[in-house]
Amino acid sequence: MPELPEVETIVRSVAPRLVGREIRQARFYSRLVLKGDATKTAARLRGRRIQAVSRHGKFIVIQLSGGLTLAIHLGMTGGLLWDAEPGPHARAVFDLDAGRLVYDDPRQFGRIELSTSLPERAARLGPDALAIGAKEFSTRLAQRRGHIKPLLLNQAFLRGLGNIYTDESLFSARIHPLASVERLGPARIRRLYAAIQQVLQAAVDAGGSSISDYVDADGRAGSFQVQHHVYGKEGAPCSRCGTPIRRIVVGQRGTHYCPKCQRA
DNA sequence: ATCTATTCCTGGCTGC
């Protein structure tokens, strides 16, 4: 599933090839498009020049000439493919003056929105998980309560973390996914902050995690999955203490942790 | 604010 490191990897590989290009034609599968129908969105895109491509949490943000912003969220199984032949799961195709960008998404949880600025659903999110400072992280945390894992998944609190990197970060920080936010002391908060930064940065460096079918814009798989310590490791020995990794459900999400290293 | 359940969707897996 594309989370911050996967989206960052895609943006890095695709940005140099997109910037400066002109959209000759765009085609959309309607379910993908938010706010306005697919045909009109495609018509508004025609002839626009791509000025910048960036990441906003898990959103890919494409700045276009004429003051338009195209925001792409990959959902669970979305991906951007450069110069690929549209396959059976292609949901959008952008033909450029040089090259082609294909949006592929088997499960169709991804969304695309064209607007005059960053769409509200992206603008209202919390600070970026890889850009926030330690002090701001701790300040924001102090204003919240409840279990730590659902909070880390809450994009309005912090944008970019998903299920994989939340589990990996909590393992690295030795914090139980059900730990109460209000009872995390300064030491554990510092550890959590450092863990999030370290895990995300290492994942970006590895080109993301390829669990099922994630690939970058050139079809390359990421390799961070080999560095996973808990995600998808139920029953396997903990890399730190040998205790079998446990899987529970927290907030309807599969949650993986070491019952010994991550005490409640 | 926080929590839970529900919806969207289909490839891949399980079990018979």
Add this chain to the structure above:
DNA sequence: TGCAGCCAGGAATAGA
């Protein structure tokens, strides 16, 4: 081998 049934989950939404 075939197939029904279940599961995975990011985010929006509704209701408590």
